[in-house]
Amino acid sequence: MLDPRLHTAWLVNAASGAAAATVRAPMARPSSWRGVHDRLVVTDLEVVTVTHDTAILTWSTHRRDRAGRLRPAAADTEVLLAPADSSAAPATRYLDGRRTAHHYAEVRGLEPGRRYRFRARSDGETAVPGRTWVTRRPGTPEATGVFRTAPPPPGRLLRTIALANDLHWGEDRSGLIVAGLPPGLRHDDGLYPQVMTEALLHDIRRPERAADHLVVAGDLTDCGSAEQSEGIRARLDAWGSAGVDHFVCRGNHDIGRGEHDHWGAVFQPFGQLTCHELGGLRLIGLDTTRRRGAGGTIDADQLARLRATLAADPDRPTLVFGHHPATRYAALSNPGGPGFVLDHASTSALQACYRTTPGIFLHHSGHTHRNRRTRPDSGDVEYLEVAAVKEYPGGYALLRLYEHGYTVHFHRIAAAAALAWTSKTRKQYFGLHPDHALGSLPDRNHRAPHDFSGVTPLR
Structure with a gap:
C-alpha cells in the first residue's frame, strides 16, 4: 500500500518530467551550449556521519551528454573546514586527487563539541544538495554549511556493534513495490546484494570502524531459498562465528515460497527467540515474521519466553533486535501503513515487557x-530503524557502548563499487527515495545515557 502523499508527489514528479519532455525539441545548439555541456555538476551532497571527532560527506559529479542527460564524470574530492566561531577562511582538511564520480570524504581529527563551517568541492566546483527535502530543508548541515560534533559519553569505550539489515542476498532487481512496478534497477552483473554485503563486511572491520560484533535484523535473503540461505550463511561464517561475532533474526523475505523452511534449516526455526550473553551485555533476537504477508507479529510462546528471560535479570544491559518496527509512530509514518509493521497487540505486549526491564536500552529493526x-509509545527505550544495506543509502549503524552511555552513527559503505550502486539507487521510486530513506542527521547520529559499567571491554 502506498502513502497517498508519496503517490501525489510521484505524479507531480512524473508530470514535471513529461512537461520538460514536451519542450525539448531538436534544434541547433546555441553558442553557449558548449559551456553548459562541459560544466561539471557537483550535487547530491550529504553530511552522512558526524561523530565526536569525524565527519563523513558524500556527493557525486556529472556532466551533460549531447542529449542533455547527466552522466557520471570523474573529478577530485576536497573538503574545506573552519571553526564556525572563527573568522578564518575554511582551509583544506581533506583532499584526494584520485578521479571518481562518487565522492566519499572522511575528515578526522575534529574537536568534540565544536561547530564547523564546511565546503565540499570537486575540481573547484562547490557541491550542493540534491533536489530532496531531507537535505534542503532549513537547518540541515547541507543547507547551512555548518555541522557540530558531539562529545562521546563518559567512560571507556567497551564494545562496538554494527547494526545492519535488509541484505536481500540473491535479489536481482532493486526498487520494486509490486511485480514490475515501479521499473526496478539492475546492477551491471546482477549481483548487487553480494557486492554490498561483501563491502559491508570489509567496511566494519576497517580500523576506523573496528566492529566487535555484527547484528543483522532480518531479510538476509531475497526469497529464503536454500541457495540464498546457504550462500549468506557461508559468507557470514567466513567473517566470524555465529553467536559470538554475528547474530541474526528472520525477516519476511526469509520465509520462503514453498513448504520447506530453508532459512530455518540454515539459521534457526520459525518463531524462535534467541538470547546471547557477551561479557555482561545481553542480545535478544526476535522472530517477528508471519508465514504469509509483509507485516509482523510475535506469537504467545515467544512472548512468554521473552518475559521469562527479561524477568530473570531485568537490569542487565540488553539490546533487542527484530525485523519489524514496533511503535505506533512507525506504523503511521511508514508508506506501507500499520499493516506493514508489527501488529498492535504484539507492539503493546512488547512495550509492556520493556517498561519493567530497565536494562533494555535499544530495539533495532529494519524492514x-x-x-x-522512532518516538517510543512509552518508556525510555530507543526504537531504531536502520536503512538497508542493499540499496541507497547503502550502509549500517555503528553502536558504540561506553561505560555511561552509547552513540549511534550511520555509515555509508565506502567501497567504490558500493558507492556507485548507492548513487544509482538514490533515483528509485521516481527520485523520492532519499526523502524516505536517508533520515535526518539526528536520526543517523545521536547519543544517549545508560549504565554499561558491568559490561567487560573486548579489547
Whole structure:
C-alpha cells in the first residue's frame, strides 16, 4: 500500500518530467551550449556521519551528454573546514586527487563539541544538495554549511556493534513495490546484494570502524531459498562465528515460497527467540515474521519466553533486535501503513515487557529501509530503524557502548563499487527515495545515557 502523499508527489514528479519532455525539441545548439555541456555538476551532497571527532560527506559529479542527460564524470574530492566561531577562511582538511564520480570524504581529527563551517568541492566546483527535502530543508548541515560534533559519553569505550539489515542476498532487481512496478534497477552483473554485503563486511572491520560484533535484523535473503540461505550463511561464517561475532533474526523475505523452511534449516526455526550473553551485555533476537504477508507479529510462546528471560535479570544491559518496527509512530509514518509493521497487540505486549526491564536500552529493526529514530509509545527505550544495506543509502549503524552511555552513527559503505550502486539507487521510486530513506542527521547520529559499567571491554 502506498502513502497517498508519496503517490501525489510521484505524479507531480512524473508530470514535471513529461512537461520538460514536451519542450525539448531538436534544434541547433546555441553558442553557449558548449559551456553548459562541459560544466561539471557537483550535487547530491550529504553530511552522512558526524561523530565526536569525524565527519563523513558524500556527493557525486556529472556532466551533460549531447542529449542533455547527466552522466557520471570523474573529478577530485576536497573538503574545506573552519571553526564556525572563527573568522578564518575554511582551509583544506581533506583532499584526494584520485578521479571518481562518487565522492566519499572522511575528515578526522575534529574537536568534540565544536561547530564547523564546511565546503565540499570537486575540481573547484562547490557541491550542493540534491533536489530532496531531507537535505534542503532549513537547518540541515547541507543547507547551512555548518555541522557540530558531539562529545562521546563518559567512560571507556567497551564494545562496538554494527547494526545492519535488509541484505536481500540473491535479489536481482532493486526498487520494486509490486511485480514490475515501479521499473526496478539492475546492477551491471546482477549481483548487487553480494557486492554490498561483501563491502559491508570489509567496511566494519576497517580500523576506523573496528566492529566487535555484527547484528543483522532480518531479510538476509531475497526469497529464503536454500541457495540464498546457504550462500549468506557461508559468507557470514567466513567473517566470524555465529553467536559470538554475528547474530541474526528472520525477516519476511526469509520465509520462503514453498513448504520447506530453508532459512530455518540454515539459521534457526520459525518463531524462535534467541538470547546471547557477551561479557555482561545481553542480545535478544526476535522472530517477528508471519508465514504469509509483509507485516509482523510475535506469537504467545515467544512472548512468554521473552518475559521469562527479561524477568530473570531485568537490569542487565540488553539490546533487542527484530525485523519489524514496533511503535505506533512507525506504523503511521511508514508508506506501507500499520499493516506493514508489527501488529498492535504484539507492539503493546512488547512495550509492556520493556517498561519493567530497565536494562533494555535499544530495539533495532529494519524492514522499512529507512533511518529513523522512532518516538517510543512509552518508556525510555530507543526504537531504531536502520536503512538497508542493499540499496541507497547503502550502509549500517555503528553502536558504540561506553561505560555511561552509547552513540549511534550511520555509515555509508565506502567501497567504490558500493558507492556507485548507492548513487544509482538514490533515483528509485521516481527520485523520492532519499526523502524516505536517508533520515535526518539526528536520526543517523545521536547519543544517549545508560549504565554499561558491568559490561567487560573486548579489547
